[in-house]
Amino acid sequence: MEKESEAQIYEVAFCVEPNYAGWRLDRYLAEKIRRLSRTRIQRIIREDLVWEGPRQLKPSTPVWPGLTFRLRRRRDPEPVCERDFGVAYEDEDILVVDKPAGLPVHPTARYFHHTLTAVLRERQPQGEKWDIAHRLDRETSGLLACGKRPEITRRLKDLFSRAGAVRKEYLALVHGWPEEDEFRIDLPLALLDHPLKVKMGVVPDGKEALTLVRVEARFERDVPWRGPKLALVRCIPVTGRQHQIRVHLAAIGHPIVGDKIYGPCDRYFVDFAEGRLDEQARAELVLERHALHAAVLAFPHPRTGETLRVEAPLPADMNALLLPEASTASG
Template sequence: MRAECSFGVLDECDDWIVVDKPAPLAVHPANGRTDEPTLLGGLQALLACDLADGSKLSILTRLDRETSGLVLVAKNRDAARHFSRQFEARRVLKQYLALVHGWPDLDRWREEGPILRAGEVEESAVWLRQKVDPSGRPCSTVFEVEGRVAIDGRHFAMVRCFPKTGRTHQIRVHLEAAGHPIVGDKIYGTDGRPYLEQIGPGLSKESVELLMLPRHALHASRLSVEWNGDDLVWDSPLPPDLARFIDTGSLIQGHGESAGN
C-alpha cells in the first residue's frame, strides 16, 4: 500500500487547520527518512505563505501512518498552548471507528488495563509493541458496538472507541486485550511477524491472507475542542476501503448487553 501526500482540509482559520489524513500517509518523517511523503511535508507546502509570515506548525493529534482520519494542527505557539492545555485537562473529545475480529458479547464496555511497552516485561520482537500489565500507566477506553457483520462465515464488528487517556496504541492494545483485535493490524492480534515482514522483505502470502486488509482498520472519526468560547466539532466519514469491506457482508445491529460506562 503506497503512501501519497493527499489529504482533505475540513476547516481552517488563521490559528489552526483540521485535515483528513488518509492511510498509510505518515505524519512525520520516520527513522530519518526524507524520501517518503508525509502529512507535515504536505502541510508545509500548502501553508508556505503562512510559514513565510512566521507561522509555526504543531501537529496536535498524531495518528499512526495506517490510521486514517482527523488531525488538528496549530499554526502558531498561542494556539498550540491553548489546545495543549485542553489535552492536559482531558477536555478534547476524540472518537475512533475500528473494524474488529469477532462479535463482542457487550454492546458497550470499558477497558482499563494499564499499558506499557511489552519489551519492559518480556521479550518482544517488535520494539513498538505495547501490552496490558499491572505495572503500566493508567489507561481507559470506552467501546460501543455500532454493528456486527458476517462475511463468508466469519464474524466482524464495527466498534466506536472513546479513549479517555492518550497512551501509545491504546485502542489497539485494549481491543486485543478484549479478544477483538483490529482487522489488518500487523502488531496486535498476531505474533508480530507481519510487522517485521513489512519493514523487511515484504508481506508473505500467509500474512496477507491473515490480515485481510492492507492497513489496520482504525479511523479517527470525530474531534471536539474549545476555541474562543465555542465548542467546535469535526466529523470524518468511514473511508472507502473500510466501507467496502463492511459492504461485502450482512450488517446486524448490536444485540449484546451493556456493561454501563
C-alpha cells in the same frame, strides 16, 4: 551514478553515556534503536560499525562511558504513499485535516518527504506556520488538528495534553462479535520487553488506561482468520496511552482487522516493513493497514473558547469491508 550511490550512505554517531557502562554493545544499541531486532543489530555491528580504536568492537563487547563510534547506514528510497489529505475544518486559526492511512505524521528513518509535516510545509501560505498539535500512527486514518500560527499551536498542544480537555472518537473494525453493546476496557498498559520495541501490553503495574466502547454494527465476511464474524466499534479513549485502543481490543479477544502487531502474528510487522509479507499473511490481515479511523474531535476553539466538533467519514477501504455492496455500486 557514483554520486547518487554515495549520497545513499550516511553515518550516525554514538557516544556511550555513563549509565550504560558495562552493557553489551548489542544491548546498548538495541536500547537506542528500538525498532530493530537484536539479530539485525548484531549484523550491523559486524558489517557497518566504524571505530578508530585498536581492536574490533563485537556485539558482546562491554561498552564504557565516552566510547564513540559511528554506524554506516544506507538510506533506502522512501516508500510511496498517499501525500494528499482532506480538509475537515478550517478557519483563520486552525486546520483539521483528514489524514489518509499510510501517511506518516512526522519524519522517521524511512520517511522524510512523504510525511504530513512535509506536505503541510509545502502548502502553508506565506506568513503562516502550520504545525500538528497531536499524533496518529502512520496506518491510522482520520482527524488531526493543526495550528496556523505558533501561539495557536501552543494552545492546541496544551489542550491535547490535558486529560478530558479533548474528546476523541475512533471507529475500528474488529474480529469477532462483542457480547455487550456498550462496555469499558479498564486495563493498565506498559511497553513490553519484546523484540518489537514498540509493542505494548497489559501489565498489572502498568499505567492506568481506560477505553469506552460501543458496538455500531455486527456483520459477517469471508475472512480466513478467526472466522467470519466482524464488528464495527466506536472507541473513546479516556486516557491516551501508546497503542491504547489496539491493545485493549486485542486483550479482550477482538483485535483490529489488519493489525500487524496485535493481530494474527506480530512477525507480520517486520515482514511488512522489509517487503516480504507473503500471501497467507496478507489474507489473514484482510486490509493493507489496521482498520482504525479517528472519526471525531471535539475541543474548545483555542481563540474563541467555543466548542468545536469535527467529524470525518469512514474511509473507502474500511467502508468496502463494512458495506461491500455499496462499494461495488459506487465503483
